[in-house]
Amino acid sequence: xxxxxxxxxxxxxxxxxxxxxxxxxxxxxxxxxxxxxxxxxxxxxxxxxxxxxxxxxxxxxxxxxxxxxxxxxxxxxxxxxxxxxxxxxxxxxxxxxxxxxxxxxxxxxxx
Amino acid sequence: xxxxxxxxxxxxxxxxxxxxxxxxxxxxxxxxxxxxxxxxxxxxxxxxxxxxxxxxxxxxxxxxxxxxxxxxxxxxxxxxxxxxxxxxxxxxxxxxxxxxxxxxxxxxxxxxx
Numbered sequence: 001x002x003x004x005x006x007x008x009x010x011x012x013x014x015x016x017x018x019x020x021x022x023x024x025x026x027x028x029x030x031x032x033x034x035x036x037x038x039x040x041x042x043x044x045x046x047x048x049x050x051x052x053x054x055x056x057x058x059x060x061x062x063x064x065x066x067x068x069x070x071x072x073x074x075x076x077x078x079x080x081x082x083x084x085x086x087x088x089x090x091x092x093x094x095x096x097x098x099x100x101x102x103x104x105x106x107x108x109x110x111x
Numbered sequence: 112x113x114x115x116x117x118x119x120x121x122x123x124x125x126x127x128x129x130x131x132x133x134x135x136x137x138x139x140x141x142x143x144x145x146x147x148x149x150x151x152x153x154x155x156x157x158x159x160x161x162x163x164x165x166x167x168x169x170x171x172x173x174x175x176x177x178x179x180x181x182x183x184x185x186x187x188x189x190x191x192x193x194x195x196x197x198x199x200x201x202x203x204x205x206x207x208x209x210x211x212x213x214x215x216x217x218x219x220x221x222x223x224x
Binding site for chain 2: 032034042043044045046049087091097098099100101102103104
């Protein structure tokens, strides 16, 4: 099993739609998780952190299910500007600062 | 703050040539990371440093790759000799002590012909 696995995508959705991405991780000792966003031909940037059961920031909600070892990202009322690749990220246990990035899920929001 | 600075932004070279990528982390950050991103393999960690000391280089593909961090404000990633399969975007990132938010540079797009 890969350390971090994501929905393959791409997701093509109309503006205003709600879309959800899932991510599974293999290291049950992981305590915190992240979603990064990467625009086309740009660098990844932190979108959200998840330290407990979940986190909400405006239209974005990240949820964590430790028993099933998966993380989800929900985007409500999609905007054209949400089009990007979303990377699920898990810290490497006991190796301070080291992150494992998923392959990413591409989202395309259409008018 | 200027953010993480990488140079060059684009590099086109011929197989067998030496390539040197440069990175200046955010001032005060303790960790520096080198990543490689391709369509096939996604974002891969090559090596990372803590306080200028290499901590984990298990992601370095082979002996043709080497990285140094001579001081807190500068790091290099060298490929010698370069091969076409090294073509990728190479990102440098830095983060503060104990934190997991990594700040990425704009990347160097490397093409080896």
